[in-house]
Amino acid sequence: MPTTEALSAETADASRFDGNLTELEYLALASSFNLADGHARQELTPGQSKVVGELPGLWAEAVMRPVDEIEEEAHRAFFHLLGQKSYPGADGRVLACYSSSVAMEIFARALVAETDTIALVHPTFDNIPDILRGVGLRLVALEEDVLHGGDLPAELLAEVGAIFVTTPNNPTGKVLSRERLARLAAQCAETGVVLALDTCFRGFDVAGQYDHYEVLEASGCRWVVIEDTGKLWPTLELKIGWLVRSANVGLPLAKVYSDILLGVSPLIMLMIKGLAEDAADGGLADLHEFIATNRALVRANLDGIPGLTFVDPDSRVSVERIHLGERLAMDVWEKLRAHNVYLLPCAKFHWANPSEGDHMLRIALSRSPVSLDVATRALRDVLLGE
Ligand SMILES: Cc1ncc(COP(=O)(O)O)c(C=O)c1O
Incomplete structure (x- = not known):
């Protein structure tokens, strides 16, 4: 498995991270609370x-x-x-x-x-x-x-x-x-x-x-x-x-x-x-429902946190962005890392102007509802514990 040279030491300063999104995704691969990459990691359907x-x-x-x-x-x-x-x-x-x-x-x-x-x-x-x-x-x-x-x-x-x-x-x-x-x-x-x-x-x-x-x-x-x-x-x-x-x-x-x-x-x-x-036979409709249910779970778990907003209310894709208000995404990412929970800071999506993404995190939804639940509760605690 590749390592992330830009941030391999536990003590590295995350706010100075200058790698790419995939390098941040490598760090999450071994965690049960990996909500970083956009690949599908939920259980297989029957x-x-x-x-x-x-x-x-x-x-x-x-x-x-x-x-x-x-x-x-x-x-x-x-x-x-x-x-x-x-x-x-x-x-x-x-x-x-x-x-x-x-x-x-x-x-x-x-x-x-x-x-x-x-x-x-x-x-x-x-x-x-x-x-x-x-x-x-x-x-x-x-x-x-x-x-x-x-x-x-x-x-x-x-x-x-x-x-x-x-x-x-x-x-x-x-x-x-x-x-x-x-x-x-x-x-x-x-x-x-x-x-x-x-x-x-x-x-x-x-x-x-x-x-x-x-x-x-x-x-x-x-x-x-x-x-x-x-x-x-x-x-x-x-x-x-x-x-x-x-x-x-x-x-x-x-x-x-x-x-x-x-x-x-x-x-x-x-x-x-x-x-x-299988998807044509109903599996695709089931997948849409699965993602919608996971999105609703994330939104419910993060509901009412001061300063937090959901950036893409109409999105149907398998990721959900949140805006953290005044908080910096890399600070929150680092605190969550201590709980073995991984999300993706959004700065690098803004490839022409990274600071536009400094206050946003992306949450992957193609995950088991249990890991999504535990991870977003941890996120809630981190955000409310400041
Ligand atoms: C929009 C988009 N295109 C292409 C890719 C690359 O996919 P892969 O890593 O399977 O080559 C990604 C990866 O997440 C993506 O989000």
């Missing part, structure tokens, strides 16, 4: 357990059958589950990657062959700006209010070669509406700017499940979408990030893909297919 119980049979099936057949069945089950009926599944425009970060790295490496500047939604999960900067791209912040408010300014479109939007966004839960996507895609089509979407959290919110590919294909713009199975189900990091592209994208995505990997295990593909079928 339907999901059945799929896991079938793994030896799926292994035998994966050995026997052609991999392209398995791959097509897996992405069809997953994309159709989430309303993406118009995705281009039949003509090799869907690349399976080990994770969405790998898909992101491939996209970034292919994009930098064409442009040196990209607009990125602000705030968002910091490994997205880190990967984009890692290949040498210059980032221009695209504030959520501007993105959702109406057409993008012509000067912004003239300045960049691509626009990257996380929808639903992590950590805010904001979803790009069908109307806004259509306008954004039309503006990108007019200007030749590549439109890239990270839809890793769309499984949690039906508002993000209209057919994006129908809108994108109709626009004629150059587009890339990163889909992800990794946030939905508690699959112990077994997941697929799918990199999908328009026929006219004009970026060397397949070439960079071939520089990095041959393909994802057909065993994982069959598992994803089974989980997607």
Whole structure:
């Protein structure tokens, strides 16, 4: 397990932490009260357990059958589950990657062959700006209010070669509406700017499940979408990030893909297919109810604490942000750490202006209700004990 060099000693001064969000997530991995990372860590449902119980049979099936057949069945089950009926599944425009970060790295490496500047939604999960900067791209912040408010300014479109939007966004839960996507895609089509979407959290919110590919294909713009199975189900990091592209994208995505990997295990593909079928059979609705119940539990446990507010009242994604009023998130994080409870301070989500997140914490909701209950009661005690 990686360590966090920036904050490995018990006595380290948390207020001077300068690492990234994933480094803070490493610190939480061994704790039973890890509410830090956004990965799913709750118990398997009976339907999901059945799929896991079938793994030896799926292994035998994966050995026997052609991999392209398995791959097509897996992405069809997953994309159709989430309303993406118009995705281009039949003509090799869907690349399976080990994770969405790998898909992101491939996209970034292919994009930098064409442009040196990209607009990125602000705030968002910091490994997205880190990967984009890692290949040498210059980032221009695209504030959520501007993105959702109406057409993008012509000067912004003239300045960049691509626009990257996380929808639903992590950590805010904001979803790009069908109307806004259509306008954004039309503006990108007019200007030749590549439109890239990270839809890793769309499984949690039906508002993000209209057919994006129908809108994108109709626009004629150059587009890339990163889909992800990794946030939905508690699959112990077994997941697929799918990199999908328009026929006219004009970026060397397949070439960079071939520089990095041959393909994802057909065993994982069959598992994803089974989980997607279970989800279509009622599991997804159950998951939405599970997250909503956990969100209500968090809000009830933290109700009435002076100065505390819930930042994203309409969010449906599997994380919940709280604003701590005058308190600094890193101070609260450090006090909670003494109780072995881990949340995520939000500064680094604000990749262009970290101080905007200094007073916010993010709580992961894909957890067992018991650990969520204990951890948020500890948070309440810490906040009231000041
Ligand atoms: C919006 C978003 N995209 C991509 C990722 C990367 O996912 P992974 O670590 O599975 O590659 C994350 C991680 O939390 C994320 O929040």
